[in-house]
Amino acid sequence: ETGVTQSPTHLIKTRGQQVTLRCSSQSGHNTVSWYQQALGQGPQFIFQYYREEENGRGNFPPRFSGLQFPNYSSELNVNALELDDSALYLCASSLGPQGPYNEQFFGPGTRLTVL
């Protein structure tokens, strides 16, 4: 059974650029959630995808967007990067969005630095 993987591991961008982060969910999982974790802070929920549809969204602007593919892998896209977007981006997969299916399995994260 393959765990959750993310790519790239590290990324450096400049202000105004666009970035795409990728996540492959654990085998059998149809739900992917994305989180932003600034240094020294707890994670903040960005959004969740369940069966290719957005199923919930945190307080992030529209320049944060996502996709989920038929194989349940997912992308996080951030446009017009700002310095404050520098953070660890975590994705987590689960068997489903709610109830006993919601146990989250996290990937190792992508460290994004915006200069």
Place this chain on the structure above:
Amino acid sequence: KNEVEQSPQNLTAQEGEFITINCSYSVGISALHWLQQHPGGGIVSLFMLSSGKKKHGRLIATINIQEKHSSLHITASHPRDSAVYICAVLSGGSNYKLTFGKGTLLTVNP
């Protein structure tokens, strides 16, 4: 006030001590997660619970839905338990929302 509050923020213990980390929340929830994060970022889910108590090895998690409070206990603590422990609550009904506490940094000294 944050929807999820953890205490203490930092905790230092000697190997073998019994440890308790607390989590209080202010919203209605359908489940609560306890997570462990080691330096470098990797997060591991320890427990997901919606009532009562769960035990896994030296770790015990309890939740009191009426009091909106959960505790994570570590018995016979060990230096390898040193990590950040994060509480997160699942709310929002059919519209998923997971809200995290800021975490408790635990250091267990030999």
